[in-house]
Amino acid sequence: xxxxxxxxxxxxxxxxxxEFSAIELCKAFLDRIGKLDIKIKAFLTVTPELALEQAKKxxxxxxxxxxxxxxxxxxxxxxxxxxxxxxxxxxxxxxLENYIAxxxxxxxxxxxxxxxxxxGKTNLDEFAMGSSTENSGFxxxxxxxDLTRVPGGSSGGSAAAVAAGMSLCALGSDTAGSxxxxxxxxxIVGFKPTYGAVSRYGLVAMACSFDQIGSIARSVExxxxxxxxxxxxxxxDSTSVESKACPAPKRSFWCEVESRKSKVNTPPSTxxxxxxxxxxxxxxxxxxxxxxxxxxVRAAIKKFEQAGAKILEISLPHTEYSVPAYYIITPSEIxxxxxxxxGIKFGYSVAKPQIATDKxxxxxxxxxxxxxxSRGQGFGDEVRxxxxxxxxxxxxxxxxxxxxxxxxVRRLIIxxxxxxxxxxxxxxxxxxxxxxxxxxxxxxxxxxxxxxxVFTGPVNLAGLCALSLPCGKTKAGLPxxxxxxxxxxxDEKILEIGKIFEEL
Amino acid sequence: xxKKEEEKFAGELSSILDYxxxxxxVDIKNIGADFRLAQxxxxxxxxxxxxxxxxxxxxxxxLIKSAxxxxxxxxxxxxxxx
Numbered sequence: 162x163x164x165x166x167x168x169x170x171x172x173x174x175x176x177x178x179x180e181f182s183a184i185e186l187c188k189a190f191l192d193r194i195g196k197l198d199i200k201i202k203a204f205l206t207v208t209p210e211l212a213l214e215q216a217k218k219x220x221x222x223x224x225x226x227x228x229x230x231x232x233x234x235x236x237x238x239x240x241x242x243x244x245x246x247x248x249x250x251x252x253x254x255x256x257l258e259n260y261i262a263x264x265x266x267x268x269x270x271x272x273x274x275x276x277x278x279x280x281g282k283t284n285l286d287e288f289a290m291g292s293s294t295e296n297s298g299f300x301x302x303x304x305x306x307d308l309t310r311v312p313g314g315s316s317g318g319s320a321a322a323v324a325a326g327m328s329l330c331a332l333g334s335d336t337a338g339s340x341x342x343x344x345x346x347x348x349i350v351g352f353k354p355t356y357g358a359v360s361r362y363g364l365v366a367m368a369c370s371f372d373q374i375g376s377i378a379r380s381v382e383x384x385x386x387x388x389x390x391x392x393x394x395x396x397x398d399s400t401s402v403e404s405k406a407c408p409a410p411k412r413s414f415w416c417e418v419e420s421r422k423s424k425v426n427t428p429p430s431t432x433x434x435x436x437x438x439x440x441x442x443x444x445x446x447x448x449x450x451x452x453x454x455x456x457x458v459r460a461a462i463k464k465f466e467q468a469g470a471k472i473l474e475i476s477l478p479h480t481e482y483s484v485p486a487y488y489i490i491t492p493s494e495i496x497x498x499x500x501x502x503x504g505i506k507f508g509y510s511v512a513k514p515q516i517a518t519d520k521x522x523x524x525x526x527x528x529x530x531x532x533x534x535s536r537g538q539g540f541g542d543e544v545r546x547x548x549x550x551x552x553x554x555x556x557x558x559x560x561x562x563x564x565x566x567x568x569x570v571r572r573l574i575i576x577x578x579x580x581x582x583x584x585x586x587x588x589x590x591x592x593x594x595x596x597x598x599x600x601x602x603x604x605x606x607x608x609x610x611x612x613x614x615v616f617t618g619p620v621n622l623a624g625l626c627a628l629s630l631p632c633g634k635t636k637a638g639l640p641x642x643x644x645x646x647x648x649x650x651x652d653e654k655i656l657e658i659g660k661i662f663e664e665l
Numbered sequence: 666x667x668k669k670e671e672e673k674f675a676g677e678l679s680s681i682l683d684y685x686x687x688x689x690x691v692d693i694k695n696i697g698a699d700f701r702l703a704q705x706x707x708x709x710x711x712x713x714x715x716x717x718x719x720x721x722x723x724x725x726x727x728l729i730k731s732a733x734x735x736x737x738x739x740x741x742x743x744x745x746x747x
Binding site: 482485488489507512513528531537542546569 | 666680688690693697727728732744
């Protein structure tokens with residue numbers, strides 16, 4: 162097996178047994194990036210010096226026979242809306258094109274402590290707004306399975322990098338499916354933790370009551386290892402929660418570095434498939450879903466049934482209102498969160514022209530000019546659309562009709578899930594209604610793009626956890642993803658169910 | 666925004682707002698909108714004392730350096746009052 166094809170556990174054992182060094186492992190991925198990224202364009206910034214420096218530290222530890230944690234030396238890439246200190250952080254936007262992160266996000270701090278090797282920052286839809294990575298202020302990323310197609314979004318860069326073997330695993334962020342849908346489109350695993358399980362400190366804020374950072378990897382076990390490393394309550398994020406069902410990463414996640422062999426402590430599976438009750442929401446299998454997606458997901462459900470799980474049809478009656486509710490509430494939160502990009506404290510500003518060419522564009526008479534021109538020139542179309550909708554929905558006279566109404570509908574959607582989880586352990590759905598579409602296909606029709614989130618969005622509205630994993634391919638070879646949704650803080654249970662499915 | 670952009674956005678925003686009209690179908694008479702997603706965090710635990718803390722001077726310097734226009738340790742902006 163090639164170095165870039167190893168799982169986290171395999172790479173860890175190889176390092177511990179000194180079959181290869183962390184530097185060799187790191188260089189294997191940097192080479193792949195050098196060879197492949199020119200076509201795929203997953204990376205916005207590659208950090209080879211940092212990565213090799215981190216890899217050397219791990220090699221030094223191994224040399225003195227010190228125990229290394231399971232993520233030591235493991236190459237990771239990070240979505241470019243998560244701050245990595247002293248490295249450019251663009252959030253996929255021209256307004257932050259030259260912004261250097263002054264501090265590490267909490268999840269990055271945890272990754273550094275675990276010994277992971279950071280390869281670079283990956284492409285995304287601008288400010289994580291989009292389902293295809295075409296809204297990036299710089300360039301679109303291409304799906305490694307078919308370069309004419311999108312990798313999904315908004316974590317398209319992270320998903321494409323992992324799928325193409327340019328990184329062993331990755332961090333992404335998910336607000337309505339931005340980890341799960343690209344994972345499905347690229348044929349890999351994406352996990353969105355329960356809202357509050359992972360700190361959002363250092364994540365460029367989009368919609369504060371929806372955003373969560375999660376893991377992208379080639380196997381459920383890898384996604385779980387990465388999730389455990391980054392989860393846990395953080396004093397700097399008051400919405401983060403410590404939960405018994407979703408424990409903070411154990412400091413003793415070590416491996417025994419014996420001279421001949423090593424063992425990684427994996428908690429034994431206590432789940433038995435015969436006791437599993439799986440819910441299939443009837444509202445998720447209606448017209449408009451691609452036929453091959455429907456067949457592939459139904460085949461996956463059959464596999465669970467044949468293995469002994471109980472399949473129950475359930476109803477989530479307010480499903481059809483989740484996308485409209487989402488597209489009022491999130492723009493409202495977005496309009497508040499993006500107010501900070503005003504050309505005053507940081508970021509693109511007409512008060513300091515980067516290239517003093519266009520006098521008319523740069524001319525400012527008043528403070529308001531600075532705001533309007535910096536924002537008008539720095540933001541892309543989708544961002545501007547959402548800020549305008551959000552501002553409108555929150556404005557006097559419209560607040561009740563739009564924002565308040567949408568929040569009340571959100572409550573009903575949460576209630577639908579609460580009721581369903583009284584009867585089932587997990588809910589199975591397709592991740593996306595179609596496989597990866599062509600680049601350019603949906604970019605001129607915002608509503609059509611929004612409908613990509615129809616199965617993933619409700620999960621964020623309710624703050625639940627959800628996993629997407631591959632369940633098949635179309636005849637044309639495009640990956641199809643299965644989504645497993647779980648109750649709040651049953652993250653480990655859902656990951657276990659995912660692992661069971663991988664082995665069926 | 667240019668005139669052309671205004672027209673484009675007007676059309677797109679209209680179609681988005683038309684789409685979200687769907688929410689009017691839902692009966693929300695007896696639903697309150699006050700809820701918290703991370704209900705596991707008690708309100709008191711989520712709060713802290715309103716006290717400023719000393720920040721790392723290197724970080725402070727980096728933050729001020731990010732601003733487009735500065736004078737001494739201040740961020741410079743256009744005047745608001747004439």
